[in-house]
Amino acid sequence: MYYLKYRPKDFSKLFGLEDVAAALKNALKKNQVAHAYIFTGPKGSGKTTTARILAKTLNCENPKGEEPCNECGHCRAVNEGRFLDLIEIDGASHRGIDDIRQLREKIKLAPTAGKAKVYIIDEVHMLTAEAFNALLKTLEEPPAHAYFILATTELQKIPETIKSRCQILHFKRGKKEDLAKKLELICREEGVQVSPSDIEKIISLSEGGFRNAETLLEQVVVGGLDLSRADFSVADFTENLVGNDRRGALEYLNRIFEDGENLSVFSQRLILYLRSLLLILGGVGAEVLAVDEESYKRMSRQAQSLGRERLIFALTKFLAAADLGRFAPIPSLPLELAVFDICAETGAVPSDRAESKEIPADLLEPSGGKIKKEEIPESKKSAPQQEGDLTLEEITAKWESVLKEIRPFNHSLEALLRSARPKETEGGKNLVVEVFYKFHKDRLSEPRNREIVEKVFDSVFGPGAKVSFILGEKKVPLRETEPERGNEDIVTAALEAFGS
Ligand SMILES: [Zn+2]
Numbered sequence: 001m002y003y004l005k006y007r008p009k010d011f012s013k014l015f016g017l018e019d020v021a022a023a024l025k026n027a028l029k030k031n032q033v034a035h036a037y038i039f040t041g042p043k044g045s046g047k048t049t050t051a052r053i054l055a056k057t058l059n060c061e062n063p064k065g066e067e068p069c070n071e072c073g074h075c076r077a078v079n080e081g082r083f084l085d086l087i088e089i090d091g092a093s094h095r096g097i098d099d100i101r102q103l104r105e106k107i108k109l110a111p112t113a114g115k116a117k118v119y120i121i122d123e124v125h126m127l128t129a130e131a132f133n134a135l136l137k138t139l140e141e142p143p144a145h146a147y148f149i150l151a152t153t154e155l156q157k158i159p160e161t162i163k164s165r166c167q168i169l170h171f172k173r174g175k176k177e178d179l180a181k182k183l184e185l186i187c188r189e190e191g192v193q194v195s196p197s198d199i200e201k202i203i204s205l206s207e208g209g210f211r212n213a214e215t216l217l218e219q220v221v222v223g224g225l226d227l228s229r230a231d232f233s234v235a236d237f238t239e240n241l242v243g244n245d246r247r248g249a250l251e252y253l254n255r256i257f258e259d260g261e262n263l264s265v266f267s268q269r270l271i272l273y274l275r276s277l278l279l280i281l282g283g284v285g286a287e288v289l290a291v292d293e294e295s296y297k298r299m300s301r302q303a304q305s306l307g308r309e310r311l312i313f314a315l316t317k318f319l320a321a322a323d324l325g326r327f328a329p330i331p332s333l334p335l336e337l338a339v340f341d342i343c344a345e346t347g348a349v350p351s352d353r354a355e356s357k358e359i360p361a362d363l364l365e366p367s368g369g370k371i372k373k374e375e376i377p378e379s380k381k382s383a384p385q386q387e388g389d390l391t392l393e394e395i396t397a398k399w400e401s402v403l404k405e406i407r408p409f410n411h412s413l414e415a416l417l418r419s420a421r422p423k424e425t426e427g428g429k430n431l432v433v434e435v436f437y438k439f440h441k442d443r444l445s446e447p448r449n450r451e452i453v454e455k456v457f458d459s460v461f462g463p464g465a466k467v468s469f470i471l472g473e474k475k476v477p478l479r480e481t482e483p484e485r486g487n488e489d490i491v492t493a494a495l496e497a498f499g500s
Helices: 018-029 047-059 073-079 097-107 129-140 176-190 196-206 210-221 234-242 246-259 263-281 293-325 333-342 392-406 411-418 438-445 447-461 485-497
Strands: 036-040 086-090 117-122 146-152 167-170 421-426 430-435 466-471
Touching: 018 047, 018 167, 036 047, 047 073, 047 086, 047 117, 047 146, 097 117, 097 129, 129 146, 176 196, 176 210, 196 210, 196 263, 210 263, 234 246, 234 263, 234 293, 246 263, 246 333, 263 293, 263 333, 293 333, 392 411, 392 421, 392 447, 411 438, 411 447, 430 438, 438 447, 438 466, 447 466
Parallel strands: 036 146, 036 167, 086 117, 117 146, 430 466
Antiparallel strands: 421 430
16 A cells, blocks of 8 residues: 555655654754644644654664664664554543553653653543643653653644643645655656656545545556546536435436446545535635635535535445445445435435335434425515625524534534524525424424524624524435434544545
């Protein structure tokens, strides 16, 4: 695997992280390496890789300037993941006070093999408050031989007291030039020729992820993937999902299959693309996603139309499909099944193509009522906008702030609204919010809940805002009746598996 084989082993190979590398090398040179660092930045931006290089250099028996030799026993042990004085802790699964207490006991002991004992705590923001307190005590008086590297994707969740004890280094996702450098390096080392146009294509398909780019390059070089056949647009395909057009989506997949594009590459690209849509809903900008303005506009539109809940559902389904794809007797089948789940039956599917309309009882509301859409009279939809009226765009743009403001009042109210979406504005200041479960609607419509929502609306949009809730079409056959964090965790975990 290229991405493993070419994982950077010294500071000079950290393409795109020149600032970070320079800061660390400078500290090594002056013998002023901090005892605690926070490495913060998105997943796949090289935090752990960099931490290992630092651990290796601190322990190298024969360093070359500020670089590890990669030949001595310690360097080799780190590279092979068996160096006893490099301790990697997953903060997500070791987040309690007892875990940190154990760490504090062991940290006093001298290094087993090397000169420095290096602790990498990944996802450190997951630690409990008590665990952070215990960690703080260690950071205040670290043994001379101990070094901490706290890696996180969410710097804002780390207590100020911890931050004040650490040097903070910011990691960014690779730029196009950095990806190109890396791919060229691999081609040189492998002694293969890949045309500049193919390199460019790989970069544009890989959406800023080193691992994606390296995997695609490998598929081209080793697997003989023909990139001229990788022209199908994941954005066009997603259009079918937005329109809930099952037939369109299936036909699109069929065309890809017939045309000979590698479906596993397509599904990987699709997953990356849907993930980008999710990031857009989280407020991530065009710059970070490395897409041009026009694509970004289209992506934003698709993201808003799909909505958070449905997007997460689609991602989960396509991730499962990607997993199955390797073993499926018909390569396109897992993707087709995912499409069946995602594009639920609605008017978009001609009735002669739709299967049975029967919905299993466990998918129905507790009341037993079928899912139905409350129609909004046409006249209200086309009510002319007036000066000072709220637009749906404004509301959608500020929806996240609304949710944040509601949280202190009532957590479950926030959770309920997270699974809803602003649908339209009526007559200026009246917002219609679409919910997908009857009991959500009932609870949100209770006077005290409505009061909280309207109070927050007043503070976000100015006085006089009103809100009403309608029951929308349930497009996604979720089995849970409450919004589930589990879905996101699955997606996060699986995205990590894709190295992005
Ligand atoms: Zn060495």
